[in-house]
Amino acid sequence: MLEKNITLESPSLVSLTCEFTPSGNVTLVNVTWTRGTELMLRSPHAVFADNTVHAQYQFSIINSKQMGSYSCLLEGKQEQRGTFNFKVPELSGKNKPFITYVGDTAVLVCKCPKCLPVRWAWYRSNGSEQVPIDALMNDTYVISGTHSNKTKLKIKNLREEDGGAYWCRAEFQLGQSTDQLDLVVLSFLVPLKPFFAIIAEVIVLMSIILLCEVYTKKKKKHPDDGKEFEQIEQLKSDDSNGVENNAPRQRKK
Amino acid sequence: MAGRAEPPDGGWGWMVVLSAFFQSALVFGVLRSFGVFFVEFVSAFEEQAARVSWIASIGIAVQQFGSPIGSVLSTNFGPRPVVMTGGILAALGMLLASFATSLTHLYLSIGLLSGSGWALTFTPTLACLSRYFSRRRSLAMGLALTGVGLSSFAFAPLFQWLLDHFAWRGALLLVSALSCHLVACGALLRPLSLTEDTAVGGPRAQLTSLLHHGPFLRYTVALTLINTGYFIPYVHLVAHLQDLGWDPLPAAFLLSVAAISDLIGRVASGWLGDAVPGPVARLLMLWTTLTGVSLALFPVAQAPTALVVLAVAYGFTSGALTPVAFSVLPELVGTARIYCGLGLVQMIESIGGLLGAPLSGYLRDVTGNYTASFVVAGAFLLVGSGVLITLPHFFSCFSAPTSRPQELVIEVLDTKVSLHKEEGLEEE
Numbered sequence: 001m002l003e004k005n006i007t008l009e010s011p012s013l014v015s016l017t018c019e020f021t022p023s024g025n026v027t028l029v030n031v032t033w034t035r036g037t038e039l040m041l042r043s044p045h046a047v048f049a050d051n052t053v054h055a056q057y058q059f060s061i062i063n064s065k066q067m068g069s070y071s072c073l074l075e076g077k078q079e080q081r082g083t084f085n086f087k088v089p090e091l092s093g094k095n096k097p098f099i100t101y102v103g104d105t106a107v108l109v110c111k112c113p114k115c116l117p118v119r120w121a122w123y124r125s126n127g128s129e130q131v132p133i134d135a136l137m138n139d140t141y142v143i144s145g146t147h148s149n150k151t152k153l154k155i156k157n158l159r160e161e162d163g164g165a166y167w168c169r170a171e172f173q174l175g176q177s178t179d180q181l182d183l184v185v186l187s188f189l190v191p192l193k194p195f196f197a198i199i200a201e202v203i204v205l206m207s208i209i210l211l212c213e214v215y216t217k218k219k220k221k222h223p224d225d226g227k228e229f230e231q232i233e234q235l236k237s238d239d240s241n242g243v244e245n246n247a248p249r250q251r252k253k
Numbered sequence: 254m255a256g257r258a259e260p261p262d263g264g265w266g267w268m269v270v271l272s273a274f275f276q277s278a279l280v281f282g283v284l285r286s287f288g289v290f291f292v293e294f295v296s297a298f299e300e301q302a303a304r305v306s307w308i309a310s311i312g313i314a315v316q317q318f319g320s321p322i323g324s325v326l327s328t329n330f331g332p333r334p335v336v337m338t339g340g341i342l343a344a345l346g347m348l349l350a351s352f353a354t355s356l357t358h359l360y361l362s363i364g365l366l367s368g369s370g371w372a373l374t375f376t377p378t379l380a381c382l383s384r385y386f387s388r389r390r391s392l393a394m395g396l397a398l399t400g401v402g403l404s405s406f407a408f409a410p411l412f413q414w415l416l417d418h419f420a421w422r423g424a425l426l427l428v429s430a431l432s433c434h435l436v437a438c439g440a441l442l443r444p445l446s447l448t449e450d451t452a453v454g455g456p457r458a459q460l461t462s463l464l465h466h467g468p469f470l471r472y473t474v475a476l477t478l479i480n481t482g483y484f485i486p487y488v489h490l491v492a493h494l495q496d497l498g499w500d501p502l503p504a505a506f507l508l509s510v511a512a513i514s515d516l517i518g519r520v521a522s523g524w525l526g527d528a529v530p531g532p533v534a535r536l537l538m539l540w541t542t543l544t545g546v547s548l549a550l551f552p553v554a555q556a557p558t559a560l561v562v563l564a565v566a567y568g569f570t571s572g573a574l575t576p577v578a579f580s581v582l583p584e585l586v587g588t589a590r591i592y593c594g595l596g597l598v599q600m601i602e603s604i605g606g607l608l609g610a611p612l613s614g615y616l617r618d619v620t621g622n623y624t625a626s627f628v629v630a631g632a633f634l635l636v637g638s639g640v641l642i643t644l645p646h647f648f649s650c651f652s653a654p655t656s657r658p659q660e661l662v663i664e665v666l667d668t669k670v671s672l673h674k675e676e677g678l679e680e681e
Contacts, residue, residue, distance in 0.1 A: 099420040191423030198430035205437040213443065 002082040007089050009115050009172045011062045018072035018082045020053040031055040032073040040070075061086065064175040088172045089115035091179035099184045104158050108181050110168035111150040117170035120151040125165040158185050257447055259387065260588065265443055266385035266393065272441040273378045273397035276336075279435050280343075280371045282404025283428065284312060289412040293421040298356050308359050315368025317603030320376040324596025325456040327377040331444040332592075339373025340435030342366055347429035351422045367432075374435050376599055380592040381442050383583045390583065391533060394576035395523015402516040402572070406509075447588055459593040468585050469594065471643050473601050476578060478637030479541055480605035482548065482630035485613045486511075486567060493551070493623040494560070507561065511568035518572030526577050533580045534644045540574035541638035549631030552624035585644070609633070 022029050026047055033041040033055075045053050055072055067086045074080040089112055100106045110120065122143060123130040133153070135143040142154040155162060163185040169178045260266075287309050294305045326335045346367030353359050379397070386393045415424035463469050490511075494504040522540065526533050547566040554560050579595075586594040613626035641647070 096417060099418065099423075101420065101422060186419070186423070191419045191426050195426050195430045198427070199433060202430075202433040202437050205434075206440050209437065209440045 003085065004083070005085045005087065007115075008061065008067070008086055008174060009089055009117075011060065011173060013058070013060045014086075015056060015058045016070060016072065016084055018055045018074075020055070020074045020080050021051055022047060022053055022074060022076060022080075023078050024076070026076070029053055030075045032075065033057045034071045034073065035066075036068050061174060063173065067174055088175040088177055089170070090177050091168070091170060093179055095179070095181050097182040097184050099186060100158055102158055102160060102185060102187050106155045106158055106162075106183060106185075108153040108155070108166055108168070108183065109150065110152075110170070110179055110181070112170055113149070115170070115172070116149050117172055118147075119171045120146045121169045121171065122151075122153050123167040123169065125167075130167055155183075160185050160187065257445070260385055260447065261445070262386050262388050266382075268441050269378075269382050269385050269443075270393050270397050272438040273382050274400040276374055276378050276400070276435060276438045277398055278400035278404035278408075279432055279438075280316070280375050281401040282408045283432070284309060284316075284371075285401075285405045286408035286412050287312075289409055289416065290421060290424070293416055294356070294359070297421060300356050304356060308356075308363050311360055311364030312368040312371070314603065314607065315365055316371040316375065317599050317606070319369055319372025320599035321460075321593070321596035323373040323376045324380065324592040324594075325460075326373070327380065327592045328456040328459065332377040332381040332442045333439055333444060335377050336374045336439030336442055337436045339370045339377075340433065340437075340439055341370070342373065343370025343435055344429045344432040346370060347425050347432055351425035351429065370432075370435070374439065376595050377592060378438075378442065379579055380595045381445070383579065383591050383595075384445055384447065384588045387583075387588075389527050391526025391576050391580045392520075392523040394579050395519045395521075395526070398519050398523075398575050398579075399516055402512055402519065405512060456593055459590045460597070463586060463590060463594055463597060466586060468645050471640055472581065472585055473598050475637045475640035476598055476602045477605040478633050478640065479574070479578075480602040481609040481612070482545065482633035482637070483571060484606055484609050485626060485630040486548065486551075486571075489613055489617070489623055489626060490564075492617075493627070496622060497555070497560075507564050510561065511564040514565045514568035515572030518569035519576055521569075522573030523576040525573075526580055532644070532646050533577055533584060534641050534647055537574060537577045537581055538638045538641040540570050540577060541634050541641070544570040544574060545631040545634030545638065547631075548634060549628050551627040552622075581644075605633075 016033075018031070020029070020031070028044055028046060030042060031045050031053065032039065040059075041057055045055055047053055053074065055074075057070070057072065059066070061067065067088070070084045070086070072082050091110060091112055098106060098108065108122075120143075122133040122141075124133055125131070133141055133143070135141045140156050142156070143151065144154070145151040151168060153166065153168070163183050166181045166183055167178050168181065169176055291305055294300070294308070298305070323335055323339065343366075346362045346365075346369075349362040349366065350359055353362065379394070382393055382397060383390055412424065412428070415427055419427065490508065491504050494507065499507075522536070526536055529536065544567060547563055547570060551560075551563055551567075554563050582594050582598065583591050609630070613623075613630060616625040616629060617623055619625075
């Protein structure tokens with residue numbers, strides 16, 4: 001079974017061609033054209049000398065009612081079918097959630113690289129419904145590019161309630177397609193918590209390091225207690241490092 | 254007299270390796286993974302790609318040019334306070350960046366402030382590390398520098414995750430907290446005093462003596478030439494692959510393969526550098542020659558298998574040359590002058606790094622493909638490795654002793670004797 005996807009955005013004259021190789025030894029076959037389940041055309045076709053059948057169907061697509069799946073069907077013992085799927089251009093649909101902070105300005109962008117919609121419209125979710133966004137009534141919203149291949153919704157002075165799902169809808173003469181964008185509005189506390197956690201961890205690390213050093217220095221000084229005037233410098237060849245420059249100088253005897 | 258005659262070669266030194274590992278991760282891993290923020294900045298500030306890339310370029314330039322300042326300060330105060338201050342500056346830069354309202358803010362906070370912080374951390378840490386080791390110096394270097402490779406793996410997905418959950422402001426805030434670990438790493442750098450330290454005097458004397466030191470100057474020239482060619486594949490390999498018709502995903506996979514072999518090369522070369530007798534400069538020459546050859550062969554390879562083999566070869570050899578390049582310096586100038594030496598080298602070789610990528614891009618624009626770029630890059634590496642032959646003790650069979658500045662020692666001892674007599678201090 002063969003299938004082909006066709007993207008169409010404005011009214012056009014369409015010509016579909018199917019080429020069959022019928023099984024068996026026949027000279028005349030019936031070819032049916034359907035749209036969905038609706039029968040459009042049924043006519044007999046002659047089989048050529050090379051055992052092929054050429055069927056063609058011409059029609060015009062004016063509005064969304066004529067979009068859909070058109071099939072050519074060869075009747076016979078073994079049914080052969082080809083399908084043409086007509087669709088309006090689809091929007092990208094793989095957007096990651098858009099993260100912003102309270103007070104920032106968010107710019108949501110919808111674009112259609114290879115098409116030019118008649119009109120763009122923006123909606124936001126209100127519970128389970130889609131509510132249209134009217135930029136004229138509400139000046140925190142600015143919509144630009146309603147008649148080009150890219151549209152932007154700018155939301156100023158974000159509040160936490162502004163988060164949620166937004167839809168942009170591209171309207172064509174032959175239908176429409178929508179895309180969903182998710183906006184997340186965070187408060188400043190959200191990154192601040194891990195920030196302070198990491199800073200605390202760094203302070204703990206540094207305290208451990210410096211305390212260890214003070215402890216090992218004390219261990220080194222203890223053998224010298226009581227021998228203040230006969231200080232013997234011991235160059236330890238194991239795990240200790242050199243004595244710091246500002247340690248009291250010790251003299252060899 | 255306080256001070257050791259020989260570096261400890263272990264003991265607390267391994268903690269310094271750990272500290273250096275995390276520091277190279279936090280400095281270079283962050284720099285290399287900044288490309289993840291790139292896309293966000295372009296759309297958030299609605300600026301062109303070229304202007305956004307300046308953020309990282311300024312950061313790298315400040316880090317390298319500021320290295321001598323880190324060196325001078327560490328010679329005076331020891332590495333610990335300098336590195337801890339650097340860590341605070343780097344974290345502060347990222348913190349201020351999270352409040353940015355324009356690209357200029359980012360240039361100043363990330364580029365200038367964090368860049369200065371990084372300048373004060375990286376060079377003093379590596380110099381401190383080379384003072385703690387002599388027999389196993391290359392291995393210690395190699396292990397510490399693996400931090401760069403591993404963090405490039407880990408930080409890119411981590412930063413992307415942070416961006417997906419906190420947007421770029423929150424992500425920068427958390428990177429700032431992450432950078433605070435530089436301060437903790439700095440706390441691990443216990444100062445080490447070696448007997449040579451008192452002989453070489455203050456930073457000004459050291460810098461002047463270095464600039465008159467023939468081998469040091471030749472080494473700096475060699476490193477600058479090497480640096481010019483070294484970075485070109487990082488910048489242009491993906492574009493070259495796309496010119497050959499590769500898809501983005503296999504091209505990225507090839508880069509990961511090169512990164513893995515870079516990692517293995519670092520550790521293997523570090524181990525080899527200590528195991529093989531004789532001056533480490535010979536190994537450096539070997540790796541730079543091989544890197545230059547593999548670079549020059551890139552335009553010749555067309556088949557995918559040949560390109561994969563070359564990518565592995567380039568990754569391994571270029572990773573192998575890094576720890577050895579840092580190990581040659583103490584052999585040349587001595588562990589007492591290592592802070593200043595490393596700072597000077599970093600500053601001068603950065604010229605090569607800054608010139609290399611634009612030169613390669615220019616050649617590409619003029620000739621239409623990357624053949625000339627890769628061949629020229631390979632040529633720079635080969636010339637640089639040729640200069641290495643002129644280093645002292647190159648053809649000897651024994652390890653050059655960690656050279657002590659003989660002339661300076663005699664002068665200063667004379668001065669010391671007279672001082673002691675004047676002040677009437679007891680001497681046995």
